[in-house]
Amino acid sequence: MKEEKKNAQQTDNVAEGLRNDNMMSDTAITNALSDIEKEKDDSKKRQAKRAICVATYVNRKTVLQLQQRRREDDITKEKLDKSKKLLERLIGFETEIKDGSLVPTKKKIDAKERLTPVEFEEETRKMSKEIAEKMKESNATYDKQHKELRNSYEGEYRYWINDFYDF
Numbered sequence: 001m002k003e004e005k006k007n008a009q010q011t012d013n014v015a016e017g018l019r020n021d022n023m024m025s026d027t028a029i030t031n032a033l034s035d036i037e038k039e040k041d042d043s044k045k046r047q048a049k050r051a052i053c054v055a056t057y058v059n060r061k062t063v064l065q066l067q068q069r070r071r072e073d074d075i076t077k078e079k080l081d082k083s084k085k086l087l088e089r090l091i092g093f094e095t096e097i098k099d100g101s102l103v104p105t106k107k108k109i110d111a112k113e114r115l116t117p118v119e120f121e122e123e124t125r126k127m128s129k130e131i132a133e134k135m136k137e138s139n140a141t142y143d144k145q146h147k148e149l150r151n152s153y154e155g156e157y158r159y160w161i162n163d164f165y166d167f
Helices: 002-022 026-091 117-150 154-164
Strands: 093-098 101-108
Touching (some): 026 117
């Protein structure tokens, strides 16, 4: 009987020892809470970094696109001006826009400046080639600038854009 009590006590001591070993210490709990706070802070830092880089990328890309559109506008205005002058040289009168239409005025163009239909066609082709070359140069400029942006630090975050913006 004494021996049975002794065995039961030893079993209880072993179980109590295991339970005590499994108890979390105050140090472990404090360290765990500290780690949680650090991980939360790191997560917020990553989120802020991502948001800043995405916003910077979008802003810079938008500026590049705006510059591209302005170059295209300038080229389009040049084409409009040149084509108007070619038309005027063909018909022999200066023109003006009335109600959305190009209308000849009474002011004549010098006969030396006038064009025949064949010359008009030739000059129009030449103008079209010049305009196409300028558009090509403008597109090449944009492509080069956009590639630089994509290769920048912020460019690495371009894949996150859809998480922030509805495009």
